[in-house]
Amino acid sequence: xxxxxxxxxxxxxxxxxxxxxxxxxxxxxxxxxxxxxxxxxxxxxxxxxxxxxxxxxxxxxxxxxxxxxxxxxxxxxxxxxxxxxxxxxxxxxxxxxxxxxxxxxxxxxxxxxxxxxxxxxxxxxxxxxxxxxxxxxxxxxxxxxxxxxxxxxxxxxxxxxxxxxxxxxxxxxxxxxxxxxxxxxxxxxxxxxxxxxxxxxxxxxxxxxxxxxxxxxxxxxxxxxxxxxxxxxxxxxxxxxxxxxxxxxxxxxxxxxxxxxxxxxxxxxxxxxxxxxxxxxxxxxxxxxxxxxxxxxxxxxxxxxxxxxxxxxxxxxxxxxxxxxxxxxxxxxxxxxxxxxxxxxxxxxxxxxxxxxxxxxxxxxxxxxxxxxxxxxxxxxxxxxxxxxxxxxxxxxxxxxxxxxxxxxxxxxxxxxxxxxxxxxxxxxxxxxxxxxxxxxxxxxxxxxxxxxxxxxxxxxxxxxxxxxxxxxxxxxxxxxxxxxxxxxx
Numbered sequence: 001x002x003x004x005x006x007x008x009x010x011x012x013x014x015x016x017x018x019x020x021x022x023x024x025x026x027x028x029x030x031x032x033x034x035x036x037x038x039x040x041x042x043x044x045x046x047x048x049x050x051x052x053x054x055x056x057x058x059x060x061x062x063x064x065x066x067x068x069x070x071x072x073x074x075x076x077x078x079x080x081x082x083x084x085x086x087x088x089x090x091x092x093x094x095x096x097x098x099x100x101x102x103x104x105x106x107x108x109x110x111x112x113x114x115x116x117x118x119x120x121x122x123x124x125x126x127x128x129x130x131x132x133x134x135x136x137x138x139x140x141x142x143x144x145x146x147x148x149x150x151x152x153x154x155x156x157x158x159x160x161x162x163x164x165x166x167x168x169x170x171x172x173x174x175x176x177x178x179x180x181x182x183x184x185x186x187x188x189x190x191x192x193x194x195x196x197x198x199x200x201x202x203x204x205x206x207x208x209x210x211x212x213x214x215x216x217x218x219x220x221x222x223x224x225x226x227x228x229x230x231x232x233x234x235x236x237x238x239x240x241x242x243x244x245x246x247x248x249x250x251x252x253x254x255x256x257x258x259x260x261x262x263x264x265x266x267x268x269x270x271x272x273x274x275x276x277x278x279x280x281x282x283x284x285x286x287x288x289x290x291x292x293x294x295x296x297x298x299x300x301x302x303x304x305x306x307x308x309x310x311x312x313x314x315x316x317x318x319x320x321x322x323x324x325x326x327x328x329x330x331x332x333x334x335x336x337x338x339x340x341x342x343x344x345x346x347x348x349x350x351x352x353x354x355x356x357x358x359x360x361x362x363x364x365x366x367x368x369x370x371x372x373x374x375x376x377x378x379x380x381x382x383x384x385x386x387x388x389x390x391x392x393x394x395x396x397x398x399x400x401x402x403x404x405x406x407x408x409x410x411x412x413x414x415x416x417x418x419x420x421x422x423x424x425x426x427x428x429x430x431x432x433x434x435x436x437x438x439x440x441x442x443x444x445x446x447x448x449x450x451x452x453x454x455x456x457x458x459x460x461x462x463x464x465x466x467x468x469x470x471x472x473x474x475x476x477x478x479x480x481x482x483x484x485x486x487x488x489x490x
Contacts, residue, residue, distance in 0.1 A: 042354030
């Protein structure tokens with residue numbers, strides 16, 4: 001049997017609620033037809049989770065098949081990826097595959113295990129971005145980063161690879177990462193749309209851990225008027241709040257970008273002195289959602305271009321296509337943007353896969369999968385033996401049958417070690433198909449959620465006598481999984 005190619009399309013901070021195949025309140029207003037095509041022609045996982053909801057750590061988990069505390073990349077503040085350790089691209093190289101990564105890398109050290117790479121430095125830029133070159137130095141390309149990443153990926157597929165070998169290509173987008181700088185072709189998308197607000201937009205964080213109130217990722221208090229929301233001039237007179245990307249634009253790009261926001265900004269500034277705080281939050285939410293979803297529109301169009309190329313080139317029939325993102329993201333739920341917390345919107349990550357002839361089109365497996373499973377899965381797809389020390393498991397049996405094996409995990413383990421950014425407290429926990437237990441070591445607090453009765457996670461039931469049995473059971477499971485995954489003590 002011919003070994004399959006693997007095209008791994010990856011974005012940054014893509015919430016499940018911003019993918020129409022997942023349903024949700026935005027599906028009709030902000031469809032993603034090309035990403036949805038992967039689900040329609042393959043499978044979509046609704047219980048897909050990350051092991052650590054931050055950009056760099058999630059990527060390291062995928063490469064190594066191991067939790068952050070084992071692979072060494074625990075946060076974006078101080079970690080550097082150890083490129084000498086085993087990664088799945090190295091195994092593919094050794095097995096005769098050609099490997100490439102293009103776009104956002106975000107692991108500090110240079111990529112290893114790739115025959116070709118061209119990556120953004122750090123977070124990279126949206127406009128006229130620099131790409132680090134494999135031979136050294138950097139190259140600046142004119143245009144928007146999403147279109148450029150797509151073009152570079154297509155160029156490699158069509159012109160720059162060894163077509164006698166099967167390939168693994170990781171096409172990794174910056175979008176829709178903060179601060180949501182949209183491409184000119186999307187300036188007017190959603191212009192007249194009013195997006196529904198989540199029920200928890202005005203969350204007061206009662207009935208849960210005290211640490212929730214000390215975070216700094218609220219739309220109303222922490223999202224900046226100019227850098228994040230593109231309001232010029234700054235309505236609060238904050239001179240340090242600037243749109244840094246303007247410095248990278250040509251005069252024509254900057255003029256067009258400013259003009260796109262001018263009318264709405266003028267209307268806001270006129271009424272700003274008399275607006276209530278609630279009115280300001282309503283306005284911020286709409287601007288935030290529109291720019292975020294405009295960035296998503298660009299990613300979805302990129303997926304369409306890549307799928308079209310596979311069709312036209314004849315590669316589609318033997319290429320596994322995966323769409324995923326490093327984690328989810330808050331689109332106003334709990335009043336937040338960003339990620340990090342073990343709440344559903346950020347711990348869930350999209351996973352859609354098309355594998356012609358293997359995955360039944362329209363499949364919706366219910367297995368609890370995690371990003372530490374990707375490496376083992378890719379290896380089994382290609383018939384490559386997996387190292388015994390991988391912490392993830394291959395989901396190939398699930399992909400082939402659409403069913404969850406009896407021996408499959410009944411819970412996932414999550415661990416966030418904390419960063420200065422957004423002041424989110426360290427925590428870890430376990431999640432089953434119905435319940436979630438979170439431990440906050442800094443305050444020694446437990447939270448327990450019944451996801452069936454309280455899907456928005458607004459009330460912890462850890463002190464409810466009716467849940468005493470569930471709490472005790474999950475605490476035992478928590479200890480078990482911490483030991484199994486070699487989690488260090490707090």
